[in-house]
Amino acid sequence: MSDAIAELKGEAGVLELHRKFLETGAVPAFRSINEKAIARFEELGFPHPKHEMFSYVNTHEITSTPFQLGTGTVEPAFVDANTYASCEKSRIVFVDGAYEAGLSNTTGLPQGVKLVPLEEALTQADIKTHLEKTIEEENDFFACLNAAFLKGGLLIDVSAGTIMESPLQVLVTGTASKTPTAHHPRLFVRAGRTAEVKLITKYVGTGGGYLVNSMQDFLLDDGASVVLARVQADHAQSWHAEKSRVYQGRDSRFTALCGSGGNKLARVHNEIRLQGEGAEASLSNASVLIDDDQSHHFIRIHHEAAHTISHQLFKNVINDKGRSSVDGTVIVNEGAQLTASHQLINNLMLSDTAHADTKPNLMIFADDVKCTHGATVGQIDQDQLFYLKTRGLSEELATELLTTSFVESLISQIQFPEVVVDLKNLLLKKLEVKSD
């Protein structure tokens, strides 16, 4: 494990690790992608502190940590404990970045949902072209590294007209490690014409010490719908990087409702391209951060066609030394007339040491558009607190009620009841313990 090469830090360490990876761990089918991606990474390098994409995110700890590639295992019982009851026969499991067919169970999936190992999917010209082309345009070093170390992954191919009645769960597991490990899970979701896809992604760890650097592509054909619930429940002593690229055809709908528990550094990058007329995207996230938890969101939504709609709602409750940032820009291209975009970021600060950065932003190059954006940073409302106390509720209970209500309204909108319960346990429990 700890040979001299691994001790190299920074960019040189990554390049060394990659050389080693190409020699021993790489899969030939991905070779050209791996090489293109590491070349792109070399061009980009690690971000300097003023990098536009990382204005509010300090990547120093991650970029100065020498990571190995994780190859741990998990017990089936651990997987079962993290599987939603309705997904027992529709779950796919990644362990340290690798798809584990043995732990997955997809017998309950409808006919029209095909799971194809990504190396096989590369024989389809459009998939290969997409993966290669996106590397050249990629400016996020995390995404480049995912492609550089790509050696597996899964295409979820949902054929035209297929309706998923119940969700498919993707469980992404990092294993406990004393020396830091990184892993790079990859999903490719293709929703055919008018297909309706339901997906839950849940991120967990058997312990700390891992960096999960996850990457998803969503291609929505005309009239397709993807409903995604995302549960970021990583171990507190881990790092989480994630990027979703969403490409939406005419009249397609992408809805993501997410809950983030944060960790040493959780950073999610969403790039959404509304390419067909009438496409609509909705992105919501509730974070509850305590201790040293961090959760950061970087969003770019491109309205590339007329009559497209986007909604964003972010709610963060931050206690102790928690840190959150939401950096979201909506870009309305020239010609994308009659588009509508709404963005709202609300932060509830529970301590003097809590920190929130918000940057809602609009770049509009069309003239007939309806866009709103806003951000608030506030404390518990003292009049509300007083009112509850005059009814006999203790300071603790009243505070809990007010903080809980802040995120509950968002979580409750998730259409999978088990995820709502899970997120309430994950997020609202953090508020109970810390109601000081």
Place this chain on the structure above:
Amino acid sequence: MSLLEIKDLHAGFEGTEIVKGVSLTINAGEVHAVMGPNGSGKSTLSKVLAGHPSYEVTQGSIIYKGKDLLELDPEQRALAGIFMGFQYPVEIPGVNNAEFLRLAYNAQLVSKGEEELDPLDFDELLDEKMKLVGMDPKYKDRFLNDGFSGGEKKKNEILQMAVLNPSLAVLDETDSGLDIDALKVVSEGVNKWINKDNALILITHYQRLLNYIQPDFVHVFGQGKILKSGDKNLALELEKQGYDWVVTETAN
């Protein structure tokens, strides 16, 4: 022993004195009406009674059930049996009305060393109290006061009073915003609650309310003080002649 004894109370806000020497004794079984012009400090007095942290008591004392009230936190005052019906109840989106009432009710039971009421039994109790104050059951599932009309907010205050069954209730202009039909229903509810062991302070602008809830005492409040006290006939006189004559009379 009196239920409440306020002696020479001075209180204010950021250095400005608003309540300027109020003395008032209230015994169990009594209904007191407090009337007076806008801005004279009536709401401030009631918020001081409830323990609002923004107001500072600079002089005087408040003894409630033999205890120094000013030593107690707002929640302790509530658990000791004081209920404040606010002139302007706050809206709390995200907090379910029925759930909130159940928490408040149970907080009281627990403070008395009793067991919490289970949700089904509480729901029954709540239905009964909602009927008492003439409130549509749909308000159970709404967020607390969120988007309620002025009248519904006031009814919701009375509902809370009916559920919590305090020893001393202060209703600050609860009648404003209620139409006459609602006022009759709410008054009936309040009258049913009144007994020889509890007491009520009605802060009001309109004599109209006192046709439905009979006060034993009427106090005229002005410039941060009680200027004049009398029986219910004083309210009739105020309705006819306004407050000015009291102010002039007491200025001499």
